[in-house]
Amino acid sequence: MKDWMIYEKIQELKRNKLNKSQVSRRLGIDYKTVLKYWDMEPDGFAKARDQAKERIRKADRYRDIVLESLHKYPDMTAAQIYDRIKEVTGQSKLDVRERAFRNYVVWIRNEYGIKKPDATRQYEAVADPPMGSQAQVDMGEISLETDNGRHKKIYAFGMVLSHSRYKYIYWIDHPWTTADFVEAHIKAFTYFGGMPRQIVYDQDKVLAVSENHGDIIYTAGFQNYHDTAGFDIYLCRGADPESKGRIENVIKYAKHGFAEHRVFHDIDSFNEDCIAWLARTGNAKVHETTKKIPAEVFALEREYLKPVSEYSFAKPVNASIDYLVRKDNVVLYKSNRYRVPKGTYAKGKKVHVLPEGNEISIVDALTGEIYATHPICLGKGELIGSSSHDRRDMSQTLKDLDTAVKALFDNDENVADFLSHVHEEKIRYYRDQLLEIRRLCKEWDTDTILEAVAYCRERNLYSASELKSAIYFLSKYKEDSVKVANAGIVLLPEKYRGGSPPIRELSLYETVMERSRKDG
Numbered sequence: 001m002k003d004w005m006i007y008e009k010i011q012e013l014k015r016n017k018l019n020k021s022q023v024s025r026r027l028g029i030d031y032k033t034v035l036k037y038w039d040m041e042p043d044g045f046a047k048a049r050d051q052a053k054e055r056i057r058k059a060d061r062y063r064d065i066v067l068e069s070l071h072k073y074p075d076m077t078a079a080q081i082y083d084r085i086k087e088v089t090g091q092s093k094l095d096v097r098e099r100a101f102r103n104y105v106v107w108i109r110n111e112y113g114i115k116k117p118d119a120t121r122q123y124e125a126v127a128d129p130p131m132g133s134q135a136q137v138d139m140g141e142i143s144l145e146t147d148n149g150r151h152k153k154i155y156a157f158g159m160v161l162s163h164s165r166y167k168y169i170y171w172i173d174h175p176w177t178t179a180d181f182v183e184a185h186i187k188a189f190t191y192f193g194g195m196p197r198q199i200v201y202d203q204d205k206v207l208a209v210s211e212n213h214g215d216i217i218y219t220a221g222f223q224n225y226h227d228t229a230g231f232d233i234y235l236c237r238g239a240d241p242e243s244k245g246r247i248e249n250v251i252k253y254a255k256h257g258f259a260e261h262r263v264f265h266d267i268d269s270f271n272e273d274c275i276a277w278l279a280r281t282g283n284a285k286v287h288e289t290t291k292k293i294p295a296e297v298f299a300l301e302r303e304y305l306k307p308v309s310e311y312s313f314a315k316p317v318n319a320s321i322d323y324l325v326r327k328d329n330v331v332l333y334k335s336n337r338y339r340v341p342k343g344t345y346a347k348g349k350k351v352h353v354l355p356e357g358n359e360i361s362i363v364d365a366l367t368g369e370i371y372a373t374h375p376i377c378l379g380k381g382e383l384i385g386s387s388s389h390d391r392r393d394m395s396q397t398l399k400d401l402d403t404a405v406k407a408l409f410d411n412d413e414n415v416a417d418f419l420s421h422v423h424e425e426k427i428r429y430y431r432d433q434l435l436e437i438r439r440l441c442k443e444w445d446t447d448t449i450l451e452a453v454a455y456c457r458e459r460n461l462y463s464a465s466e467l468k469s470a471i472y473f474l475s476k477y478k479e480d481s482v483k484v485a486n487a488g489i490v491l492l493p494e495k496y497r498g499g500s501p502p503i504r505e506l507s508l509y510e511t512v513m514e515r516s517r518k519d520g
Contacts, residue, residue, distance in 0.1 A: 194305025
């Protein structure tokens with residue numbers, strides 16, 4: 001029946017004055033097929049079909065082997081059967097071409113009703129992880145029309161919080177590098193106001209060098225950033241996009257829901273438009289799976305995100321020029337040499353120099369780690385900073401600075417304990433840590449800093465940068481609470497607010513205490 005339909009369509013288009021090439025393209029069939037049926041009369045076509053049914057196929061001599069193979073192994077391919085015939089018959093070459101044999105196997109399957117088994121992969125729905133525990137990351141690309149009518153390829157970074165489905169998209173106009181990848185994380189954490197405990201990734205060359213049988217080898221730049229930021233990594237197996245289905249859908253959504261059919265002007269305005277789209281649509285519409293609005297659920301989830309350091313959280317440092325650390329552990333800045341701690345140098349290591357008031361901070365270009373803080377030198381050719389050989393003087397100065405910082409808090413025990421942990425974890429940079437905390441005392445009131453110290457101690461966050469992020473976080477939380485109280489409204493919809501904790505009878509606690517005394 002199918003052959004008759006094709007024949008009739010060819011003849012109809014021929015009557016409509018289409019040529020053979022046009023008919024071939026219109027019907028999506030081979031030009032030789034059109035040529036074969038072009039001048040054939042209906043009676044001749046019917047006769048040719050009957051002869052085709054009656055003709056003996058060359059491969060019929062192998063019918064028994066084909067049927068036996070397919071009945072025993074329904075998923076066996078034509079290529080496997082073809083090779084098996086060679087093995088059984090002892091022939092190095094068959095008188096049937098392999099392409100014709102594939103068509104013969106298809107005919108046999110249809111004639112005897114032997115279907116290939118369905119190899120569809122089975123999946124199981126996975127419950128959403130707890131709030132703040134996981135995000136997923138992926139990248140994509142799309143080609144867009146530009147102002148001059150040409151097309152340009154742009155590249156997307158997407159991160160989605162697995163619980164709330166709250167999304168962030170960042171675009172660049174060149175292929176991804178590790179530095180771009182790290183910067184995209186910084187921007188995402190800034191957008192979210194914190195970071196999750198685990199991030200799920202696909203295997204990508206800007207992230208991982210090798211899977212190494214489970215012992216993942218990351219690129220140097222990403223490894224440095226990961227060591228500083230401190231989130232856990234789950235790396236998907238190769239060619240397994242289903243294990244991060246949430247972000248796969250987000251990238252498609254961003255490409256086809258936002259980017260497609262837009263005219264590309266410049267990357268900055270494109271990112272601004274994308275953030276507006278996220279607020280207006282991407283995070284504001286009801287999610288098809290959860291049936292909740294991501295922005296509303298995120299209002300609760302954001303409280304469970306982990307604060308991150310100021311230099312890797314509040315603002316990316318890409319606005320600064322890259323400077324190389326020299327072999328003698330100095331950075332050349334405006335014709336002066338500024339020291340960094342001995343051991344900082346590594347081949348190709350880059351830093352940013354950030355001026356602030358009368359001082360500059362030398363910061364790792366990838367991780368945001370503060371290597372040194374120095375007063376700005378207005379001269380030229382000077383070497384700024386104390387040598388590591390000046391240990392006696394440096395030690396005394398550090399002790400005085402430590403005492404002075406503690407005195408700012410009236411020698412509060414919690415502050416002393418916090419500084420003790422900072423000293424243990426960042427002994428090489430303790431002076432820089434103290435200077436940063438002293439600056440915080442000039443910007444913030446003591447009560448706010450003490451609250452942030454308590455917050456950091458509860459979460460084992462011991463650094464000046466973490467303290468600064470905690471201050472920002474707590475002050476923003478207070479501001480939001482005041483706004484809500486003044487407006488007389490509830491921050492979250494009723495369906496997202498938890499109920500009161502259950503009240504247990506006092507007798508339960510008495511029983512537990514009695515059992516504890518008996519057990520010794």
